[in-house]
Amino acid sequence: MARLDAQQLLENAMAETGLSDWADDSFQERFTLAVAHIQSIPMDEPGRQAAAENIRWLLTDRLRFFDDRNRFPLAAEVIERPMFASGEPRSGTTLMHALMSVDPDARALRFAEVMHPSPPPGTIEGADARYLLADAEWREINAKMAKWLHCHPYNDMLGNGLPEDERTWAFDFRVMTPTAWWRVPMQNLAMGLPTDAPAQYRIHKAMLQAFQYRRQPKYWVLKGFHTTRLKAFFDTYPDATLVWLHRDPVMVAASSTMMMADIMEGIVGQIDLVKEAQAHLERVRWSIGHTMSDPLVNDPRIHHVRYTDFVADPIGTLRGYYGFAKREFGARQEQAMRAYLADNRGDRHGKFHYSTQVLVDAGYAIGDLNDEFAPFRERFGVPVEVRG
Structure with missing residues (x-):
């Protein structure tokens, strides 16, 4: 059964979006720990595939979300x-x-x-x-x-x-x-x-x-x-x-x-x-x-x-x-x-x-x-x- 590879998952998300800023210097280390945790849970191949697809969704969303802050003046919004x-x-x-x-x-x-x-x-x-x-x-x-x-x-x-x-x-x-x-x-x-x-x-x-x-x-x-x-x-x-x-x-x-x-x-x-x-x-x-x-x-x-x-x-x-x-x-x-x-x-x-x-x-x-x-x-x- 194929194992989840944290680095490959990160690279796939960057290739899909054309973006690379994770907006947090500790993110990749923490993500690797999360993948190791998921890897430790007994799952069949469909479960592993579901985890990989879920991770793809969250990673690409993260990259796009933080890129929005470069494309629009969002930081100027006041939460009153x-x-x-x-x-x-x-x-x-x-x-x-x-x-x-x-x-x-x-x-x-x-x-x-x-x-x-x-x-x-x-x-x-x-x-x-x-x-x-x-x-x-x-x-x-x-x-x-x-x-x-x-x-x-x-x-x-x-x-x-x-x-x-x-x-x-x-x-x-x-x-x-x-x-x-x-x-x-x-x-x-x-x-x-x-x-x-x-x-x-x-x-x-x-x-x-x-x-x-x-x-x-x-x-x-x-x-x-x-x-x-x-x-x-x-x-x-x-x-x-x-x-x-x-x-x-x-x-x-x-x-x-x-x-x-x-x-x-x-x-x-x-x-x-x-x-x-x-x-x-x-x-x-x-x-x-x-x-x-x-x-x-x-x-x-x-x-x-x-x-x-x-x-x-x-x-x-x-x-x-x-x-x-x-x-x-x-x-x-x-x-x-x-x-x-x-x-x-x-x-x-x-x-x-x-x-x-x-x-x-x-x-x-x-x-x-x-x-x-x-x-x-x-x-x-x-x-x-x-x-x-």
């Missing part, structure tokens, strides 16, 4: 007072972002643009073909990972869907997300490649600049897991505001476990739920530990909200965040958001089932976990969440 939703996974951030995205005065990232970021959308006359391409790709994703729609019904938006900010880094080979690697039969989509938060945020900002160029002025509304990278985040966006949703960490671990099991089952088959639960609980422990120790958690640009309050009154919660961010929240915003809630039931593709039983089955005592996270609950007023 962007609004971000953040928090632990499964804490309501996606719904909050979806509601913000229908604000008629706002602009959100869209999968079609992030998955195929060149050329800048504002330079295209007429219909943007990347939306048809991304729609087809998302139909493939939804067919392969049908259970994902149960916990993440927003995937029915296809190419017009709302990516997390981390998806802008797919072609940087620091993380490997399901929406970039769904055709490749491997489970370890997030692994120990070298990370560099300031460099990653530079790419994120570059995408906002590219997607804003020559388009109607609007403010950005975004969503990502920024809470463990606050210094780099605010260094990049000093006039940003961030609404941080806080949820019961035990329920976060349980829900995340089942969500990722549903996603990965569509890619690699049966998942070991015990190992998955252990991994997610450890990630939650690490993240909550960071929250409890980082002094920037108290930054005045952060608006802290309880998940339970958002679920009880999503519109009121967003009105509060807009007031905090000094953005108008008028009838246009409220009507658009209420219409979204009425037209997009969370269980429209089926009920997502999860409970803390998955943690019990992995050997954890829920009472002990509740005690472990008690200081976090007390600090942010987060109640123990009971789910039948």
Whole structure:
């Protein structure tokens, strides 16, 4: 079986595009590590071919994207007072972002643009073909990972869907997300490649600049897991505001476990739920530990909200965040958001089932976990969440 050759893959992408600037002196070394990781995963020949084609897509996109910054004055674009939703996974951030995205005065990232970021959308006359391409790709994703729609019904938006900010880094080979690697039969989509938060945020900002160029002025509304990278985040966006949703960490671990099991089952088959639960609980422990120790958690640009309050009154919660961010929240915003809630039931593709039983089955005592996270609950007023 042919092995993936990192240098040959790089050379092929340069030959295909006629470009050679990777825009990062460390990129080729990091890419070689990523290829070595992929090479270590048992795959048949079709899987290896899928990996090679996926890499070709990401490499050529990277070269073209950074070349756009030479062809157009994208670096001059000012990203003014962007609004971000953040928090632990499964804490309501996606719904909050979806509601913000229908604000008629706002602009959100869209999968079609992030998955195929060149050329800048504002330079295209007429219909943007990347939306048809991304729609087809998302139909493939939804067919392969049908259970994902149960916990993440927003995937029915296809190419017009709302990516997390981390998806802008797919072609940087620091993380490997399901929406970039769904055709490749491997489970370890997030692994120990070298990370560099300031460099990653530079790419994120570059995408906002590219997607804003020559388009109607609007403010950005975004969503990502920024809470463990606050210094780099605010260094990049000093006039940003961030609404941080806080949820019961035990329920976060349980829900995340089942969500990722549903996603990965569509890619690699049966998942070991015990190992998955252990991994997610450890990630939650690490993240909550960071929250409890980082002094920037108290930054005045952060608006802290309880998940339970958002679920009880999503519109009121967003009105509060807009007031905090000094953005108008008028009838246009409220009507658009209420219409979204009425037209997009969370269980429209089926009920997502999860409970803390998955943690019990992995050997954890829920009472002990509740005690472990008690200081976090007390600090942010987060109640123990009971789910039948």
